[in-house]
Every structure is written in C-alpha cells, then in structure tokens.
Amino acid sequence: MKNIKEYFLLILFLIFSFSCSKFEKKDSKNGNNEKIKDKKEISIIGVGDIMLGSNYxxxxxxxxxxxxxxVESILQNADITAGNLEGTLFDKGGDPKKCENPSVCYVFRMPSKYGKYLKNAGFDYLSLANxxxxxxxxxxxxxxxxxxNSLGIKYSGIKEKAEYSxxxxxxIKYGFVSFAPNSKxxxxxxYEYASNLIKSVKEKSDIVVVFFHGGAEGREHEHITRNNEIFHGENRGxxxxxxRNAVDSGADIVFGQGPHITRAIELYKNKFISYSAGNFATFGNISLSGINGIAPIFKINIDKNGNFINGxxxxIKQESGISKVMLDTRNSATKKIINLSKADFPEGNNLEILETGEINKK
Known part of the structure; x- marks a missing residue:
C-alpha cells in the first residue's frame, strides 16, 4: 500500500513539474515578445551616397x-542601417547610358562581389532611387x-518594380520608400503619389523610413532653397x-541624398529629417575635394512610435585616390551641419547639435 502511495505521489510530482516547465517556457516566450513589442528605443543609421568603385x-x-x-563596426552598431546605392551592382553587360556632356555625366557599375562588403558592413536597406x-x-x-536579393538586403525606389519594401x-516591421526625379x-x-504610397506603407509597418535623392549638386548648392531646384535643366525637386509632405503622410524618419555635399537637418513634428548626407563611401570619378570629401553618419534613436529621442x-572624410572611408577627428561634417542648420532654419530647427556630434531635442 505504501509503495502504491509513493508511486502515485511520484506521478503527481512529475505531472506538476512538467506543467510548471511548460508554463515557464510559455511565459518566457511571451515575456520576450513583450520585451520586443515594448522596445523603448530603436536605433537607425542613415548614410549618403555609396559607390564603392566602378568596373566601367x-x-x-x-x-x-x-x-x-x-567604418564597419560603426555601421553594424544599430538596429537598422541604410544608405543610397549610387549606381548598379553587377559585373558585365547592360546598355550603358549615353551622355551628351561626359564632363557632367558618369556611368557606374560596381562589381557584384562588392555586395558582400555592403552585407558585412551591416546594411539592411539600400535606396535605388537616384x-x-x-x-x-x-x-x-x-x-x-x-x-x-541574394544578399538579403532590402531595396526600393524603382517605379512599378520595387516601389517599397x-x-x-x-x-518590428520597417517600411522603406525611396524617391528621385530620374527615369525609372x-x-x-x-507629391500626391508619394503621399499615398507612404500612407499605404505605414499601414503595413510600424516604422517608415523614407529616402529621397533630390536637390541641385555641388558646393554652390549647400543651402535648402525651399523652392524647386533646377540642375542642368532637370527639376531636382x-x-x-x-x-515635410513625407512626414505629414506617415514617415518617421527622412534621409536625403543627391547634392553630393552635406546639408542641414531639422526636427519636424518630432520626426528627424536630413536634407543631404553627401558622399559617404565613393571612389573613382566622383569629386572629393573640399566639402565634397566630408560627410556624416547619422545614428538616430527613435521610440516605437517613430518619434525622435536623440542622435x-x-x-567621416574621404580623399581622392585614397581607397578608404576615414573617421574625421575634426568633426568637419558636424560643424558644417551646425552652420547650415542655423542659416537655413533661422526660425530654429528644433534641435541642439553639439560640435562633438550629439543631437538633442530643444
């Protein structure tokens, strides 16, 4: 009788232990989900033009x-890392574009093996709108x-083929949308199409990141005019x-590219906007003299609603003929952004930017 009782108690103990174990695993799983769901801070790195070298x-x-x-270790240190792929990524073939004025027109074809450099650096998304x-x-x-696709890097910006990702x-679901004034x-x-597209992506995602490639190019065009910018006869937007229309439509962060130089930044409706991040990683037929050779890596921290926390x-800097992106101990890009932001937003850009690079809300 005693043996039967002991056996019965052992069975109850095993059942209880199994139930507790199952409950703990389930609770732990739910706890992890809640931790992810309630993530207090999301870090997003945005950089400018990337053209790692052309075989054409x-x-x-x-x-x-x-x-x-x-700069790999810096780029890898964020939840999301994104930039603008300034050119194509494949080895041979295609129909190279014809230029009426070769002195202001370049053709870029990065070897496909360079894709591994981008993947190893931590890029999650690359804009193709340029x-x-x-x-x-x-x-x-x-x-x-x-x-x-083979690298697992998301992209968008191509009309009808890849308008968002x-x-x-x-x-967390991140939606990416990119825009440019160029063919394809x-x-x-x-603006209406852009607004509707951003709104539709917002419905599918938690955080929306918008890239644009616009504005006139070069050191004569550092400033935001708040008008259409015409460059070589083309309306660059x-x-x-x-x-601001992108933010009004649901964008949580906006990264601009195109002028090949750094421009101002602002906080609009608690959303971060960069108007140009310049030449981030470029080699070959791209001018890197003077201000063309300095650029920012933006690391922006937002909350789960996409609102700016800090950044x-x-x-970084580049020099012609030197095949590497280098950290700039003089913080030249930061100082340039401070000056341009003061000049282009005399009413204030809602941000405090320190010369050491920290960005805080005012």
Whole structure:
C-alpha cells in the first residue's frame, strides 16, 4: 500500500513539474515578445551616397580594397542601417547610358562581389532611387535587384518594380520608400503619389523610413532653397516641401541624398529629417575635394512610435585616390551641419547639435 502511495505521489510530482516547465517556457516566450513589442528605443543609421568603385569603362577605376573596412563596426552598431546605392551592382553587360556632356555625366557599375562588403558592413536597406540606378538600362536594374536579393538586403525606389519594401526585425516591421526625379524611379515631384504610397506603407509597418535623392549638386548648392531646384535643366525637386509632405503622410524618419555635399537637418513634428548626407563611401570619378570629401553618419534613436529621442553625427572624410572611408577627428561634417542648420532654419530647427556630434531635442 505504501509503495502504491509513493508511486502515485511520484506521478503527481512529475505531472506538476512538467506543467510548471511548460508554463515557464510559455511565459518566457511571451515575456520576450513583450520585451520586443515594448522596445523603448530603436536605433537607425542613415548614410549618403555609396559607390564603392566602378568596373566601367575599365577596371582601372576600382579600388584595391574594401573602402568600408574602417567604418564597419560603426555601421553594424544599430538596429537598422541604410544608405543610397549610387549606381548598379553587377559585373558585365547592360546598355550603358549615353551622355551628351561626359564632363557632367558618369556611368557606374560596381562589381557584384562588392555586395558582400555592403552585407558585412551591416546594411539592411539600400535606396535605388537616384540618377545612376538606370546607368545600364533594364538589365542593370534587374541584375542589381537580383544581387541584393541574394544578399538579403532590402531595396526600393524603382517605379512599378520595387516601389517599397518591408523588413521585419526583432518583432518590428520597417517600411522603406525611396524617391528621385530620374527615369525609372518613383517620382519625387509627384507629391500626391508619394503621399499615398507612404500612407499605404505605414499601414503595413510600424516604422517608415523614407529616402529621397533630390536637390541641385555641388558646393554652390549647400543651402535648402525651399523652392524647386533646377540642375542642368532637370527639376531636382523642392526637397523641403517633399520631406515635410513625407512626414505629414506617415514617415518617421527622412534621409536625403543627391547634392553630393552635406546639408542641414531639422526636427519636424518630432520626426528627424536630413536634407543631404553627401558622399559617404565613393571612389573613382566622383569629386572629393573640399566639402565634397566630408560627410556624416547619422545614428538616430527613435521610440516605437517613430518619434525622435536623440542622435549622433559621426563625421567621416574621404580623399581622392585614397581607397578608404576615414573617421574625421575634426568633426568637419558636424560643424558644417551646425552652420547650415542655423542659416537655413533661422526660425530654429528644433534641435541642439553639439560640435562633438550629439543631437538633442530643444
């Protein structure tokens, strides 16, 4: 009788232990989900133009190394890392565009193996909305998208083919949308279409990141005019109107590119806007003299509703003929952004930017 009682108690103990274990696992799983769901801070890195070297018209224009190597650890240190892929990513073929004035027109084809440099650096998303995504016609666009797919890097910005993308990471859905004034891209100048597209992506995601490629190019065009900017006869858009329209439509953060130099930043409706992040990682036929050779890495911290908490500008520099992106101990890009933000937003940009790179809300 005693043995039967002991056996019965042992069975009850095993059942109880199994139930507790199952409950703890379930509770732990739910706890992890809640932790992800209630994530208090999300970090997003945004950088400017990326053109790691072109094998067209010949391989003499390629660097002898991975120019991202020095900044890999910085780029990897965020929940999301994104930038603008200024050109195509494939090895040979396609229809190179013809230029009426070669002195102001360049054609870029990065070797497909360079895609691994981007992946290893931590890029989650690359914008294809720019004036070089169509450098090799339909073949170049499709091959670039295929290579990015194989790397697991999201992209958008191509009209009808890739107008947006969604990435789910750590339980958060990020929507990406990119715009430019160029052939084959989603049009920066069609405000109504842009607004509707951003709204539709917002419905599918928790955080919406918008990239644009707009504004006139070069050191004479550092300032935001708040008007349409015409460059070489092309309407490069009213980037001020576009960026604010993007936020009004649901964008949580806006990263601008296009002028090849750094521009001002602002906080609008508690959402961060950068109007140009300049030449981030470029090699070959791109001018890097003076202010063209300095650029920011923006690391922006937002809450789960996309509202700005704080940020950091990490200043980098490049020099012609030197095949690497270098940290700039003088913080030149940061100082430039401070001055431009004061000049272009005399009413205030709602941000305090320190020369050391910290960005805080006023």
């Amino acid at each position: 018209p010949n391989e003499d224009l390629l660097p002898n190394t991975n120019i991202l190597k020095n 004036n070089h995504s169509n450098d090799f016609g339909e073949v170049g666009i499709l091959q670039t998208m295929e290579n990015l 969604i990435l789910e990471k750590d339980g 891209t989603v049009d920066i100048n069609d 009213n980037v001020f109107k576009f960026a 950091k500008i990490i200043s």
